[in-house]
Amino acid sequence: MTYRTIAVILQGEQESSRVLDCAVSLATRTGAHLVGVHAEVLPVPYTSAVGFPDTDFIQVSTELNKETTLKLRGIFHERAEDSGVSFEWRTLESFSGDGSISGLSSIRSADLVIAAQRDVESEDGTDVESLVYDSGRPILMVPQSGAVLSSYRxxxxxxxxxxxxxxxxxxxxxxxxxxxxxxxxxxxxxxxxxxxxxxxxxxxxxxxxxxxxxxxxxxxxxxxxxxxxxxxxxxxxxxxxxxxxxxxxxxxxxxxxxxxxxxxxxxxxxxxxxxxx
CATH class of the missing domain: 3.40.50.620 (HUPs)
Incomplete structure (x- = not known):
């Protein structure tokens, strides 16, 4: 028995390197197919003082979100290609901007899901609690600090x-x-x-x-x-x-x-x- 499909949740640039350190290493060792999952935030349609949609805000937010997505996609592709593992990338869109919520269809078809521990102070990052309760899949949670491992003694x-x-x-x-x-x-x-x-x-x-x-x-x-x-x-x-x-x-x-x-x-x-x- 081994893990053949591994889904990795990538939310922000800061946590992504730690999550990928674990996921890429594990996929390389087991020969698993790696699926990168990222949710792009849909901008909230704010209105201007006169009651019309603030199109400038929406455009700026959309561009920033796409920039983040492209950056994470590039990091994922580079790491996966360098390791030689089989991989694919899936970009999703949601108002929450959390792949653990909007990416359930991708997550539920994986043998194992890897995500980062949530930052308690800022509440940024993957909602691991929702992921555990809604995904139906085992979650491997990488801690915020310390050594990142993919095999355990x-x-x-x-x-x-x-x-x-x-x-x-x-x-x-x-x-x-x-x-x-x-x-x-x-x-x-x-x-x-x-x-x-x-x-x-x-x-x-x-x-x-x-x-x-x-x-x-x-x-x-x-x-x-x-x-x-x-x-x-x-x-x-x-x-x-x-x-x-x-x-x-x-x-x-x-x-x-x-x-x-x-x-x-x-x-x-x-x-x-x-x-x-």
């Missing part, structure tokens, strides 16, 4: 026995097989599985072992700590360079109002994240 797999966790685990299987070690982290097992704490993780560990994955299982009680804090601590303790987890929430409305583990991890993870739902 040490993987932390957050396992809670849910269907989302199962989906993410097997979506990540090519990475898990290649990794030196995969650490399965189970938090509060009595609350997340239909088996006793002593046997927590045994079934998924055995299943992954049959694929040749080198696995270990660690079980922790959260106590007064948050799940996010425990995951972050474990990432640092084992020196993980990839986190795999399922995007789980009881309610989308609840996530919007109160946040949650999924949202926190997407916004604060210091390492690459593979997440599915």
């Amino acid at each position: 040490r993987v932390l797999l957050a396992w809670n026995g849910s269907k989302e966790a199962a989906r993410a685990t097997f979506d990540a299987l090519p990475f898990l097989i290649d990794a030196e070690q995969t650490d399965i982290l189970i938090i509060d097992p009595s609350h997340t599985a239909e088996e006793g704490p002593d046997a927590a993780g045994a079934r998924i560990a055995a299943s992954l072992s049959r694929h040749g994955v080198n696995v270990s299982v660690s079980v922790q009680e959260s106590g007064s700590q948050s799940v996010e804090a425990l995951i972050q601590e474990r990432l640092a303790a084992i020196g993980a360079d990839l986190l795999v987890l399922g995007a789980y929430s009881h309610s989308w409305l609840r996530e919007l109002l109160f946040g949650g583990v999924t949202r926190s991890i997407l916004r604060s993870s210091p390492v690459t994240v593979l997440i599915s739902r």
Whole structure:
């Protein structure tokens, strides 16, 4: 099993080099077809003081947006051609200017989608949260800083026995097989599985072992700590360079109002994240 079609979301010039570092390297190693996806912003039709459409503003906005598109397209083509991978470019148009929203038809036909972690302070970049919840595909999120990798030595797999966790685990299987070690982290097992704490993780560990994955299982009680804090601590303790987890929430409305583990991890993870739902 490997990834044969990889979609890469390119929103702005600043994040594109990091995303392409990961995507081009992975496509080169796996022989995958690379699809560049960019959404060009449609200008909002502002009106002038006398009530007529501000055609000058619309024209300037359109030209700037096209300039950005051409620049990103040129960067993508250059990187892909230099690497020798099979590739194509798809330009979309939307008022949001976010390829994660307007590019779903392209994204849903890919084995894997690669996007940049969103800038928390400015809210610029790809809306990874919407991408995770609407695309139906595994998302590989490249962190804002640190090393950009396309193969991973040490993987932390957050396992809670849910269907989302199962989906993410097997979506990540090519990475898990290649990794030196995969650490399965189970938090509060009595609350997340239909088996006793002593046997927590045994079934998924055995299943992954049959694929040749080198696995270990660690079980922790959260106590007064948050799940996010425990995951972050474990990432640092084992020196993980990839986190795999399922995007789980009881309610989308609840996530919007109160946040949650999924949202926190997407916004604060210091390492690459593979997440599915």
